[in-house]
Amino acid sequence: MARPSIVPIALTLDDRTGYTLWAPPWEEDGEEWQAFLGTTEGDVAKVHLFPSPAALAAFCRTSTDHDLADHPVWPVVQGLGAADLTPDDDHRYDLDGVYDIAAESPDRWAVEELAATIDIVSRLAECLDTSAEPEDDDLDEPDGQFEAVAELAGKPEIGSLGLGAEAFAGRSGEDAWLGVGGVLDELWEDVVEELSEHLDWTGAGSTTLDAYPAASEAEELGAEDLPDDVVLVDDDEPEATGPAAGVRTIARGGRISASPAEVAEAGRFWESVGILPVEVVVPEGAGVTLRCYVEDVARFLGRDGEVFLFDGPEALARFCKGTEDHDLTEIASWPEVADTDVRALPADQDRYDLTELSEVLAEVADGAAGLVDHRAFAQPVEGARDLAEYGGLARVEELLAPASPLGQAIARGEANPGATLRAEDAAVLRPLWDEVVTQVGGTLVFRD
Incomplete structure (x- = not known):
């Protein structure tokens, strides 16, 4: 429990x-x-x-x-x-x-x-x-x-x-x-x-129905159009410190501007070709790439174990329409990818913010224990494993092995996702995860 x-x-x-x-x-x-x-x-x-x-x-x-x-x-x-x-x-x-x-x-x-x-x-x-x-x-x-x-x-x-x-x-x-x-x-x-x-809907008498913007209209509003009390979270804002910060969202919003409807519509094409857009965030920056699986082994848009990251879908599309050789060229559906005008919009399940888990572990170690659960590991670990597999990073495999402290934390998360992190565990896990991020970051090449 x-x-x-x-x-x-x-x-x-x-x-x-x-x-x-x-x-x-x-x-x-x-x-x-x-x-x-x-x-x-x-x-x-x-x-x-x-x-x-x-x-x-x-x-x-x-x-x-x-x-x-x-x-x-x-x-x-x-x-x-x-x-x-x-x-x-x-x-x-x-x-x-x-x-x-x-x-x-x-x-x-x-x-x-x-x-x-x-x-x-x-x-x-x-x-x-x-x-x-x-x-x-x-x-x-x-x-x-x-x-x-x-x-x-x-x-x-x-x-x-x-x-x-x-x-x-x-x-x-x-x-x-x-x-x-x-x-x-x-x-x-x-x-x-x-x-x-x-x-x-009155918030225990603190508000009225008139205060609610229509949900269908709110998706179309820009920041300048929203009511004064509607808050947009800016990923670049300084984050809170101390115990309160541990309750914050454990998945920041995507850095690519697109509505959920646009992402879902684009996803239909990418699912059909079996190659998915992926967003990766490391301390050096954030970028979008492409990934597929060949016989259950991750393969990225890259070459010789290096993953190519692009600033956004437009830069990625320009590369895909070019002639530079890479490891997805031989995928049967690649010609459709090279020819498409569908934006490469990563779904939430394919966003891997490796930096935020470091921040979360720091917050838990500093006093937010009990406010963050093991689900925080699931998505970043999935991304790190795929990138390490493609890059041949034996050290990452060692750090995430079942017998390692990180591996044991991951196993606890799979067995009981809601189990919360303890301060003493977070203090041990953070430097190990930081090493994973450093290793993975070394396989990423930011392209224009």
Whole structure:
């Protein structure tokens, strides 16, 4: 069971996006707990939603009358600003977009996003259901306040989402994906109706519906058009120090300007050719490249173990249209890549910020223990392993080996992703990870 933590999340419903907090399951006094930022009045439990991270932060600083007030790390959360309470992409749930996702091809993005959205709805229902538990011998007891949610979660078609995109491959997979869509057509409106009764869009009386920009319009707004209390996180801003910094997002936004819709649209082409855009961030800088797998071995746009990085999709496209030799030339689909005008926009799963894990480990070692979990390792380690494999970096393989301190931390993360990092562990792991980053950085060549 993970140690206590609190995670900012965003919910989009009825063309509004609201921000709130979720405390994932933790154990205290031998019991398992889970909660959202909300209150219960009579028989109705509600989650408080706010129109921006800034409004959420203001509420957290002043209010203690809610279900998270007794959470072990609430005193830390009270001191956080809007940037620290801005959800990362993995904790944004678009309930309006479920039908659209189900209408897409069942690639890993669609499957993972749909699974995550249904999971958070199930967790909300679990926490918000105030009906009494039925006795085993009392068959007349009501089924609870979230019958549609329970029925949805119990459908085998929905359960198959947890198996990943592989469950929807081939002819049988297509039928399975159609089955998921059929279940959603049958139940999703009832699920949303049940949940809506428990969502407080007034932020416990601190705001009004007029304060929420339409979610469909907010995606199109530039920084100069946003309301004053909507905060955009700038990766170049100095980061906080001390315990509060450990709750911040463990995945900074991509450095390439593109909307989620643009990334998804471009992803359809890159998935079809089997070569994906990848973003890599190291202390020397950030860049985009291309990667595929040949017999499960990573191969990058590069040569002789060196990976070519470009400032953005445009510079990468210019190189791809040229005649310089490289290790992807012999890939069968390369002519399509060289000829395409589709931008190389990395999906969130293909962004590897190797520097941020160093910063996170430093924060945990400095006092943010218990506020960052082992999931922080998963994505940067995946990128480092691929780059080390391509570059033939034996030292990186040694540093990440199962018996090494880093390898053991990675294994703990795979076995229990929510287990939080301890200060003493972070102090040992940081210099080892820094060596990994240095080794990997030596294989990267920044191109014009």
